[in-house]
Amino acid sequence: MSSSQPNVALFVTCLVDLFRPSVGFAxxxxxxxxxxxxxxxxxxxxxxxxxxxxxxxxxxxQIARQVIQTFEHYDYVVAPSGSCTGxxxxxxxxxxxxxxxxxxxxxxxxxxxxxxxxxLVDVLGVAGVSGTYAAKTTYHDSCSGLRELxxxxxxxxxxxxxxxxxxxxxxxxxxxxxxxxMFCIKYSEISDKMATDRIDQLTSTGAEILLGGDLGCLIxxxxxxxxxxxxxxVRHVAEILAGMTDDPAVGEGKx
Amino acid sequence: xxxxxxxxxxxxxxVTSSSFKENTRDALSxxxxxxxxxxxxxxxxxxRSRAAARMPEFELLRDQARDIKDHVLAHLDVYLxxxxxxxxxxxGHVHWCRDENHAKDVVLDICQKANAKTVxxxxxxxxxxxxxxxxxxxxxxEPIETDLGEYIIQLRNEPPSHIIAPATHVxxxxxxxxxxxxxxxxDPARNLDEPDNILAEARAMLRNRYMEADVGITGANxxxxxxxxxxxxxxxxxxxxxxxxxxxxxxxxxxxKIVPTLLDATALLRVLARxxxxxxxxxxxxxxxxxxxxxxxxxxxxxxVILLDNGRSDLLDSEFKEMLRCIRCGACLNHCPVxxxxxxxxxxxxxxGPMGSVLxxxxxxLQNTKHLPQASTLCGKCEEVCxxxxxxxxxxxxxxxxxxDRGLTDRKLAFGLSIWAYLAKRPMLYHLxxxxxxxxxxxxxxxKGRYKYLPGxxxxxxTRDFPAPQGKTFMQQWR
Numbered sequence: 001m002s003s004s005q006p007n008v009a010l011f012v013t014c015l016v017d018l019f020r021p022s023v024g025f026a027x028x029x030x031x032x033x034x035x036x037x038x039x040x041x042x043x044x045x046x047x048x049x050x051x052x053x054x055x056x057x058x059x060x061x062q063i064a065r066q067v068i069q070t071f072e073h074y075d076y077v078v079a080p081s082g083s084c085t086g087x088x089x090x091x092x093x094x095x096x097x098x099x100x101x102x103x104x105x106x107x108x109x110x111x112x113x114x115x116x117x118x119x120l121v122d123v124l125g126v127a128g129v130s131g132t133y134a135a136k137t138t139y140h141d142s143c144s145g146l147r148e149l150x151x152x153x154x155x156x157x158x159x160x161x162x163x164x165x166x167x168x169x170x171x172x173x174x175x176x177x178x179x180x181x182m183f184c185i186k187y188s189e190i191s192d193k194m195a196t197d198r199i200d201q202l203t204s205t206g207a208e209i210l211l212g213g214d215l216g217c218l219i220x221x222x223x224x225x226x227x228x229x230x231x232x233x234v235r236h237v238a239e240i241l242a243g244m245t246d247d248p249a250v251g252e253g254k255x
Numbered sequence: 256x257x258x259x260x261x262x263x264x265x266x267x268x269x270v271t272s273s274s275f276k277e278n279t280r281d282a283l284s285x286x287x288x289x290x291x292x293x294x295x296x297x298x299x300x301x302x303r304s305r306a307a308a309r310m311p312e313f314e315l316l317r318d319q320a321r322d323i324k325d326h327v328l329a330h331l332d333v334y335l336x337x338x339x340x341x342x343x344x345x346x347g348h349v350h351w352c353r354d355e356n357h358a359k360d361v362v363l364d365i366c367q368k369a370n371a372k373t374v375x376x377x378x379x380x381x382x383x384x385x386x387x388x389x390x391x392x393x394x395x396x397e398p399i400e401t402d403l404g405e406y407i408i409q410l411r412n413e414p415p416s417h418i419i420a421p422a423t424h425v426x427x428x429x430x431x432x433x434x435x436x437x438x439x440x441x442d443p444a445r446n447l448d449e450p451d452n453i454l455a456e457a458r459a460m461l462r463n464r465y466m467e468a469d470v471g472i473t474g475a476n477x478x479x480x481x482x483x484x485x486x487x488x489x490x491x492x493x494x495x496x497x498x499x500x501x502x503x504x505x506x507x508x509x510x511x512k513i514v515p516t517l518l519d520a521t522a523l524l525r526v527l528a529r530x531x532x533x534x535x536x537x538x539x540x541x542x543x544x545x546x547x548x549x550x551x552x553x554x555x556x557x558x559x560v561i562l563l564d565n566g567r568s569d570l571l572d573s574e575f576k577e578m579l580r581c582i583r584c585g586a587c588l589n590h591c592p593v594x595x596x597x598x599x600x601x602x603x604x605x606x607x608g609p610m611g612s613v614l615x616x617x618x619x620x621l622q623n624t625k626h627l628p629q630a631s632t633l634c635g636k637c638e639e640v641c642x643x644x645x646x647x648x649x650x651x652x653x654x655x656x657x658x659x660d661r662g663l664t665d666r667k668l669a670f671g672l673s674i675w676a677y678l679a680k681r682p683m684l685y686h687l688x689x690x691x692x693x694x695x696x697x698x699x700x701x702x703k704g705r706y707k708y709l710p711g712x713x714x715x716x717x718t719r720d721f722p723a724p725q726g727k728t729f730m731q732q733w734r
Contacts, residue, residue: 012729014679018693019722021729040733043682051676053633053652054668055659059676066680094649143634176592180632182668187276187630188714189283193596194632195719223719226705251722253704 008036009074013084014046015215026242027080027116034124043070047084053181064092068105077113080238081214082145085115090148115145117154128161131243138170138207142214155237172201179220195224210234222250272603275626282597288424292598295423299589302533320526321644323519324580334480334513341483345545347558355385358563365559366396369503371469377494378402379474380418381507381563383605399464401493403457410437416599419531419585424598471497475508481516484544488537495541504555509563511579526642531584566618574653578613580643587637609637613650625663628654686730697726
């Protein structure tokens with residue numbers, strides 16, 4: 001590892017790549033500003049959660065091998081998602097139990113991969129980012145980030161540096177929004193009930209903006225908010241931290 | 256890994272887990288149930304968190320509880336035999352029961368030998384698992400539930416919806432209704448508006464039944480190997496009356512209820528009540544060791560313990576072993592957002608919530624229960640609160656592996672996944688394909704940024720808008 005400038009690969013994650021590339025660019029900006037040399041290996045696709053959580057172990061193992069190889073030669077790998085990071089950090093080593101060579105490689109990647117806010121705070125020691133954004137926000141802690149990776153304070157610590165931004169915590173912040181990957185399609189009624197409960201809770205804070213670190217949850221909550229005609233905007237925390245809020249919020253049009 | 260339970264067990268009790276989706280719809284559109292769920296959720300969840308916060312060593316205690324259970328599971332045969340010897344030494348009888356039918360026959364036989372006409376029952380999930388009430392009734396013996404919640408659902412002729420609060424889905428108005436209907440010889444104008452009146456009436460009705468009963472059946476929260484004792488915890492004291500007044504006491508227990516020593520039992524009791532109701536201890540914790548001794552003032556003259564396997568020894572030898580740590584506190588139900596949305600009946604068998612979604616497929620087979628392990632977001636809240644640290648999300652996923660391997664996955668979904676996997680493994684092709692797909696999706700919602708309706712995603716767009724992609728993919732735009 002070069003001592004001055006860590007060589008960091010961005011794992012953009014499939015949802016950010018497909019639905020909200022601006023989060024990817026915000027992530028790159030944040031890492032570059034923190035002094036990293038950022039690369040984006042183009043053999044990346046998805047972490048394999050859709051197959052893994054649907055019980056398809058064989059395909060998951062093949063996808064995992066590809067991810068491990070793609071990110072083999074970087075000091076760190078950073079993803080703007082707790083869910084995909086959790087998959088690689090917590091679950092890849094499990095997938096390769098009993099296959100020593102791959103198990104070792106998976107542990108090696110697990111030790112180098114971080115979720116964005118955790119990377120900035122826990123690894124780089126960033127104390128806070130500067131910027132101005134006058135708004136009242138509330139934050140949804142996504143389940144995997146919170147419970148698999150212990151991400152709670154990191155995004156809040158970073159947001160505290162943004163001038164004019166206020167964060168009002170809401171009761172359901174740590175309760176699942178009902179996204180759950182395939183769950184939101186397969187059991188859509190239960191999923192909708194969970195999203196509705198979260199919306200009711202977060203609306204009561206009077207926040208204008210809902211922030212979070214995982215696009216899956218944000219797409220789900222934004223979809224419900226917009227269906228209910230709410231004016232609450234939904235954004236990934238990286239957008240605010242990087243000062244990149246020119247693009248419309250999740251699920252909103254250009255005007 | 257050995258896939259356990261190749262043979263699907265045939266159950267006589269009605270299992271409706273295969274209609275999980277229909278059950279779910281009913282539950283979501285039932286306002287009484289939804290009201291009860293809201294109360295349950297806030298009540299139990301906040302009491303548990305206060306109880307845990309009051310005890311600085313709570314997390315260490317959970318580790319200890321887990322270790323005790325793991326030790327027992329690693330030496331289950333030894334402790335079960337030790338329990339049998341100790342129980343017999345105190346004059347008790349131990350009945351090893353392979354499965355549900357075996358256990359039912361043994362219980363019936365004991366009751367018939369005692370010429371039993373009525374049987375009082377403390378709360379027992381094993382009783383529910385083997386549907387003992389139906390079996391006794393079919394053979395002319397009247398079972399009477401004495402736990403208030405169990406009594407209410409017995410009158411309403413329905414299964415429990417929660418493992419520690421069986422009637423949690425019932426409103427107090429519904430309880431008053433069923434009391435007026437079944438206690439028809441009482442004054443119709445009596446006041447049943449307040450929980451206290453309801454409780455008083457149930458007490459009065461049950462008091463006589465305790466005296467009449469020939470046999471008392473209870474569950475067991477723990478069986479202690481060193482002393483041959485069974486332990487029950489209750490908040491109403493009904494268990495004590497059930498097991499001390501009749502001539503015969505039958506304990507229904509499954510094999511994993513064993514703990515080595517009284518000290519181990521106390522360690523588990525300390526996490527049990529805190530995790531369940533947020534109490535430090537339940538109001539009553541009762542130890543029974545054998546029948547009445549000469550020096551005892553009261554107690555049964557016969558003491559029987561049913562040791563039920565019913566698929567558990569298969570689980571012991573599988574990737575679901577950790578499930579056998581469960582001490583049935585119900586914390587995973589109370590904290591589960593899915594249980595909180597649909598309640599217990601939707602799960603379709605006696606064990607609902609996360610613990611049930613892992614246990615039920617193991618006990619009654621995957622064919623009927625395949626929805627249960629899939630109907631979870633794997634949010635991890637259950638594992639976070641489990642007093643014996645069962646990795647419930649991992650175990651749910653283990654069932655999903657078996658569901659997939661046995662071809663039980665929904666066909667459309669499996670097809671979609673295989674296409675996704677095919678592409679995900681071929682990055683160049685993947686980027687080419689998704690680029691076009693995303694472009695089309697973005698163009699279709701250029702102005703509004705979202706879809707009100709999307710063919711193929713109807714399940715989503717029925718209740719939520721679908722946020723559209725921004726346009727070009729990140730990989731397409733990257734320098």
